[in-house]
Amino acid sequence: MILKKTTAILLMIGAGICFADKPNIVVILTDDQGYGQTPLFSPELYEKPFARQQNTARYECPPGAAEQAAKISMPHLQRLAADGVRFTNAHVASPICGPSRAAIMTARYPQRFGIYWNDDMHKGVPLDEVFIPELFQQSGYRTAVIGKWHVGALVKEKIMSATSRDYHDQRIDQCVAGYHPYDRGFDYFFGYYGAGASLYDSPSLFRGKDLAEAKGCLVDQLTEEALSFARTGREAPFLLYLAYNVPHIPLEARMPEKYLKRFNTGNAEVDNYYASLAAVDDGIGRLVGTLEKQGRLDNTLIVFMSDNGAVVDSPQPLNGRFRGYKSLCSAGGTQIPMVMCWKNKLEGGTVFDGLASSMDAFATALDIANIPIPTTLQLDGKSLIPILTKQTEQLPHEVLFWAGPDSPYWGDSNTNFWTGYWNYITSKQDEMPVSGRNTDGSWTVRKGPWSLQYTHRDTRLALYHMETDPGESMDVSRAHPETVQELKLAVKKWYTPMKEPLSSVSWNTNQWEKLRDSM
Known part of the structure; x- marks a missing residue:
């Protein structure tokens, strides 16, 4: 069964149903949080042995300690899942943050408009692409993005007086005209335009188009901004995109003590990592509490996701049982924690184990808001309402x-490299380490339990049965040649109309064509 629940309630919601009050939409995103680093999933993840992923020495701690920290780190998120739907097979459209966020904003595969990698994102999502919040804005919604933008073209201004070795402190990232949130469907913006921001004293915070003062821990500041937005303008429904800055590397600054004191893993770095997620969780709890006090919670769709898998420089359980990390097209890079809650409309305690995508978040929001999709706009994201409310089995x-x-x-x-980088930014060594970014091509296609993968590095196809082998340890392609051929044809058909990469810095047209030829 795809939907797991002891009782089922058919709820008459979805496309074509008129609501007296348009629902509010909240999409919450964490940055580089792995599937295993949330307390949402099977107890087996924390209580039974499995093939642990490797991580850096910085985050080593006694066996089970980091897993226990993950388990207690986000109780408000657990309550949100208990009141809504927990997705156990949800994926981002790209295993790296820029393209992943472009897919969320457009509900389209980023390859359709030439964005495959963060270097492509430096040019920004093309201006002829429609951001889904534009449709909400045109329908009378108040719209806000708070936190990380990372979908616009940037101008980077170096700060000559900077003394920190963390690159977040060394420059001011500014958004190129036309690519600002105000140009892409948002009424309000507070946050930063680039890939990351300092936990304290960030030089790259903006309110609207003006530089803004950093006040205290950035996680808490983003929460306060979100609460302020939610408390105002009650005459209209709102859409809030809240993109937190953690637990993105390098996370060298200490979180406030009120979060740190909840953890005692025996490693201060692990405690700090999960303290950053506890801060996000407190923000979720405060936002839910505010909406409940206003009487608006039952009419608000809340979606929680991460933007890609965890990096090796982070603590257990990283990406859980899945192989790979951020930037890789294996499950460890693409499979994410995802929760959707629309209290008293989506049945609480539901578990959905069918394929779902981060592209579905805003597609689902369009559906419940009864906002028509322009006939010229081809979305890859799908509304999840029909399957979640038993209106269909498709x-x-x-x-x-x-x-x-x-x-x-x-x-x-x-x-x-990551050990050296940590030592460098914390002044334990003077030489900045160097690492290449091997960017040969790869592709993956998932259908049912099957995952077919190809990388230029291996120059071969590999087929995995994800239900029996979630760690992708056993290639069964020779035993299932028909499945290999079916999935290979499917990915070729999908890839053929995709556009060339926008950038040629580390991923160019030749590599793009070479990848196409491998299909």
């Missing part, structure tokens, strides 16, 4: 695809 996605660079930069083959 799965939203029979198949999902990934294609782009294959970089082990954030993976276990690069632990020496």
Whole structure:
């Protein structure tokens, strides 16, 4: 069964149903949080032995300690899941943050508009692409993005007086005209435009188009901004995109003591990592409490996701049983924690184990808001309402695809670099380590229990049965040649109309064509 619940309630919601009050929409995103680093999933993840992923020495601690920290780190998120739907097979459209966020904003595969890698994102999502919040804005919604933007073209201004070795402190990232949130469907913006921001005293915070003062811990500041937005303008429904800055590397600054004191793993770095997620969780709890006090919670769809898998420089359980890390098209890079709650409308305690995508978040929001999709706009994201409310048994996605660079930069083959980088920014060594970003091509296609993968590094196809082998340890392609051929044809058909990469810095047209020829 795809939907797991002892009782079922058919709720008459979805496309074509008129609501007296338009629902509010909240999408919450964490940055580089792994599937295993949430307390949402099977107790087996924490209580039974499994093939642990490698991580850096910085985050080593006694056996089970980091797993226990993950288990207690986000109780408000657990309550949100208990009141809503928990997804056990949800994926981002790209295993790296820029393209992943572009897919969320457009509900489209980023390859459709030439974005495969963060280098492509430096040019920004093309201006002829529609951001889904534009449709909400046109329908009378108040719209806000708070936190990380990372979908616009940037101008980087170096801070000559900077003394920190953390690159977040060394420059001010500014958004190029036309690519600002105000140009892409948002009424309000507070946050930063680039890939990351300092935990304290960030020089790159903006309110609207003006530089803004950093006040205290950035996680808490983003929460306060979100609460302020939610408390105002009650005459209209709102859409809030809240993109937190943690637990993105390097996370060298200490979280406030009120979060740190909840953890005692025997490793201060592990405590700090999970303290950052506890801060996000407190923000979720405060936002839910505010909406409940206003009487608006029952009419608010809340979606929680991470933007990609965890990096090797982070604590257990990283990406759980899944192989790979951020930037890799294996499950460890693409499979994410995801929760959807629309209290008293989506049945609480539901578990959905069919394929779902981060592209579905805003597609689902369009559906419940009864906002029509322009006939000229081809969305890859699907509304999850029909399957979640038993209106249909048809799965939203029979198949999902990934294609782009294959970089082990954030993976276990690069632990020496990340150890050196940590030592460098904390002044334990003077030389900045150097690491290449091997960006040969790769692609993956998922259908049912099957995952077919190809990388230029291995120059071969590998087929995995994800239900019996979630760690992708056993290639069964020789035993299932018909499945291999079926999935190979499917990915070729999908990839053929995709656009060339926007950038040629580390992923170029030749590599793009070479990847196409491998299909």
